[in-house]
Amino acid sequence: MIIITIIVATPIVLIFALVLSSEAIGDWYYSNNQLEMAESSYALSYTFYNNFSSLEKLSISARLLDHYELQVEYLPILLKEGKARLSDVDYNQFLIDYITSLYHVGRISDYKVEYRANLHTLKQTTIGLLPLEPLLYDINATNEDFIWAIEICYELLNGTDNKHVKSVVYSVLFDIYSKLGDDLKAQEMLELSESIKK
Incomplete structure (x- = not known):
């Protein structure tokens, strides 16, 4: 009877121990560059403990693995809970991850x-342009998408006095106008970008 109890209880104890230490196991996998196992461990930890630390680590792992569906699922929670807990740099990076993930999963x-909605948060540095990348490199993007991207660029320009930011925005506008076949406007943007660099 004791042996049967031990046989039945052992797997339960092992599973319980695995759940209890799932974040630490995730840290070990992460430090050994086994990101998929780390991600699974952090997801298990967050599922059972609903802790911010595991949620943040899960989000970082999902970023490194380009797991956009997971980012779309968990990043809104992280952004809501992390507003007061994350540094501005980390918060903005997770915000960019969330926005770009929406594009990658087809929620255009x-x-x-x-x-x-978040331009006001991103407009003071060049990171404000990062969410445009998936659109600009999408071979299926339409002229309408590019016109929308131009509007975003002008909003970024109007929201900053930072010369470096303006120069980079003008460079992006050069690329967009070139894609649209408007060589005259593209040249104007290139000249504006170059004049700021001088």
């Missing part, structure tokens, strides 16, 4: 809404 209208 949500991507556009979230990006525009």
